[in-house]
Amino acid sequence: MSVPDLSVEIAGLHLRNPVMPASGCFGFGREYARFYPLNQLGAVVTKAVTLEPRLGNPTPRVAEAGGGMLNAIGLANPGVRHVAAVELPWLAKQGVPVIVNAAGQTKDEYVEVVRIISASGLANAVELNVSCPNVKAGGISFGVSPQVLEDLVCSVRKVCSLPLFVKLSPNVTDIRQIALAAQAGGADGLTLINTLIGMQIDIRRRRPVLANKTGGLSGPAVKPVAVRMVYEVTQVVGIPVIGMGGIYSGEDAVEFIMAGASAVMVGTANFTDPFACPRIIAEIAQFMQEHGIGSLAEIRGCIA
Amino acid sequence: MLLTVTDTARIAHGIWQLTLTGTFPYDTVQPGQFLMIRIGAGLEHVLRRPVSIAAVTEDSLAIVFRVVGKGTQWLSERKAGDGLDVLGPLGTGFPLPPAKARVLIVGGGIGAPPLYFLAERVQPLSDRLDVALGFQTQADSFWVDRFAVLGNLKLATDDGSLGLKGTVIDAVESLAADGLKWDYVYACGPIPMLKVVKQCFASQEVQGYVSLEERMACGVGACYGCVCQTGGGSGTRRVCADGPVFDWNGVVL
Numbered sequence A: 001m002s003v004p005d006l007s008v009e010i011a012g013l014h015l016r017n018p019v020m021p022a023s024g025c026f027g028f029g030r031e032y033a034r035f036y037p038l039n040q041l042g043a044v045v046t047k048a049v050t051l052e053p054r055l056g057n058p059t060p061r062v063a064e065a066g067g068g069m070l071n072a073i074g075l076a077n078p079g080v081r082h083v084a085a086v087e088l089p090w091l092a093k094q095g096v097p098v099i100v101n102a103a104g105q106t107k108d109e110y111v112e113v114v115r116i117i118s119a120s121g122l123a124n125a126v127e128l129n130v131s132c133p134n135v136k137a138g139g140i141s142f143g144v145s146p147q148v149l150e151d152l153v154c155s156v157r158k159v160c161s162l163p164l165f166v167k168l169s170p171n172v173t174d175i176r177q178i179a180l181a182a183q184a185g186g187a188d189g190l191t192l193i194n195t196l197i198g199m200q201i202d203i204r205r206r207r208p209v210l211a212n213k214t215g216g217l218s219g220p221a222v223k224p225v226a227v228r229m230v231y232e233v234t235q236v237v238g239i240p241v242i243g244m245g246g247i248y249s250g251e252d253a254v255e256f257i258m259a260g261a262s263a264v265m266v267g268t269a270n271f272t273d274p275f276a277c278p279r280i281i282a283e284i285a286q287f288m289q290e291h292g293i294g295s296l297a298e299i300r301g302c303i304a
Numbered sequence B: 001m002l003l004t005v006t007d008t009a010r011i012a013h014g015i016w017q018l019t020l021t022g023t024f025p026y027d028t029v030q031p032g033q034f035l036m037i038r039i040g041a042g043l044e045h046v047l048r049r050p051v052s053i054a055a056v057t058e059d060s061l062a063i064v065f066r067v068v069g070k071g072t073q074w075l076s077e078r079k080a081g082d083g084l085d086v087l088g089p090l091g092t093g094f095p096l097p098p099a100k101a102r103v104l105i106v107g108g109g110i111g112a113p114p115l116y117f118l119a120e121r122v123q124p125l126s127d128r129l130d131v132a133l134g135f136q137t138q139a140d141s142f143w144v145d146r147f148a149v150l151g152n153l154k155l156a157t158d159d160g161s162l163g164l165k166g167t168v169i170d171a172v173e174s175l176a177a178d179g180l181k182w183d184y185v186y187a188c189g190p191i192p193m194l195k196v197v198k199q200c201f202a203s204q205e206v207q208g209y210v211s212l213e214e215r216m217a218c219g220v221g222a223c224y225g226c227v228c229q230t231g232g233g234s235g236t237r238r239v240c241a242d243g244p245v246f247d248w249n250g251v252v253l
């Protein structure tokens, strides 16, 4: 049969295929451009960008955890002005849509970061990372309260002329309520899941492995949780969902698409295999060919 | 890239050497650079392990590692003929000294392997090469004969079973007591050791370099997992990409 069509339209973005690196696992693209041209990807997603430069947490910041990893990077980044002046102009020349992941500690900070990204003219979409602690609410993450989240998305929406994705935290009681709140606030799409908070203890030294004590769990270990959440969310929202969590192969990606995702992001797999994204793209095409699937729309959310 | 194990050996207590061959930029790899090695074929181990390149020939390279956990245990179980999925060479290695420089190389325990590759490259350039190595006991020591061929070697062990009784710092002090002076000092080992080595030369005109270790995820500079602090403590550098070798005045030890 003919070559399968991997392209997808999401929230006004045209992607040549549904695979993009997940935020924080791909820097600002430069390091992986040494391995392959970035225009092979559906899009590039930057690491989290905050208003001011952030040095991040003390080390150790990463640890392996049976079939996954923990990280507590602490949003280390050079600040939105530097990113807009140095990283985005380079990324904009790579021939691939650019999604900037925006983070903040207050609503005002999110709004200002998104305003600068949107005004730069160098990004194609914004992904709001709402797993960050809200300093004005005692450090509770923005992404756990439907009211707080809807208000945040609504405020950001006003300054954002680009497609706006909200990246959901899985550390909540009912992710559907959160997803609906983001939709009500004006999100054009959702991305999920961010990392699950975990902890690992060095029993010989009797202390946590990570300097931050806790960190976010990602990788194959979280995949069933992520698939379940993508399924639950796509059952209730009317906006497109980009799924992620432990995707290592084309078959994993197909699983998310069958759960209801329009596209996928690949995080931890880049560390295990720097060629993970292009390999997964080829494997999706191969699966489609082998199973007579002409386009991704044929299988999206197809499970009975 | 996929390299092939051609030889394996237990060379000291808990310490293994693997020789690898296959397509690799043997002619351009720098001493101090490292590999990120995939552990196992499945998905249990999602993070590669950083291991220094210890020696290079025109068609092979050697790594030397201590078994400390699951990853290094798995590595020690490799057999000749097995494939090894490695990423590299990675990182910024040791800048070589100018011709005729007087050089001191200081290694503590499992910090020694990258220094052997360095010593091989420094030896033809320098007027004087001294090497101070410290191990816990003789049973932990390795490649002593190989280092001894390249320069004047001073050894120390905690129990005195090989060389001086004491630490590698005692070995450095003993060399200095012979009236030796150096223009370049290179060190690799535990952070407390690196700190003391730097202190030893605080009042001298010495160019010092240290190789640092930090837990890594990507190994290529993308994840910011492996940072160390810059001199004034005002910024960070990535050990995997900006290092692992740093000017010792540029980083907080």
Ligand SMILES: Cc1cc2nc3c(=O)[nH]c(=O)nc-3n(C[C@H](O)[C@H](O)[C@H](O)COP(=O)(O)OP(=O)(O)OC[C@H]3O[C@@H](n4cnc5c(N)ncnc54)[C@H](O)[C@@H]3O)c2cc1C
Pocket: A063, A064, B034, B047, B048, B049, B050, B051, B052, B053, B064, B065, B066, B067, B068, B069, B070, B071, B072, B073, B110, B113, B114, B212, B213, B214, B215, B216, B244
């Ligand atoms: C640039 C660099 C070069 C190195 N070169 C050598 C070498 O030539 N020979 C050698 O024996 N060791 C070397 N190390 C240390 C080596 O990486 C660790 O001993 C190894 O990763 C331990 O893995 P494990 O699975 O056996 O241990 P575990 O403790 O089970 O590992 C768990 C996790 O922690 C990480 N980790 C544990 N200890 C260290 C450490 N000291 N440094 C960095 N990550 C660590 C592992 O990579 C893994 O992700 C080097 C480290 C760095 C950063």
Ligand SMILES: Cc1cc2nc3c(=O)[nH]c(=O)nc-3n(C[C@H](O)[C@H](O)[C@H](O)COP(=O)(O)O)c2cc1C
Pocket: A022, A023, A024, A025, A047, A048, A071, A073, A075, A101, A129, A167, A193, A194, A195, A217, A218, A219, A220, A222, A244, A245, A246, A247, A265, A266, A267, A268, A269, B217, B223, B225
């Ligand atoms: C080292 C690391 C850094 C991350 N940084 C960010 C970040 O800056 N912003 C964000 O929204 N998510 C971040 N994430 C979460 C990932 O984007 C992704 O949601 C998560 O890792 C699950 O996907 P995976 O299992 O494919 O890694 C990070 C994950 C890792 C492992």
Ligand code: FES
Pocket: B215, B216, B217, B218, B219, B220, B221, B222, B223, B224, B225, B226, B227, B238, B239, B240, B241
């Ligand atoms: S290990 Fe990812 S930046 Fe160094």
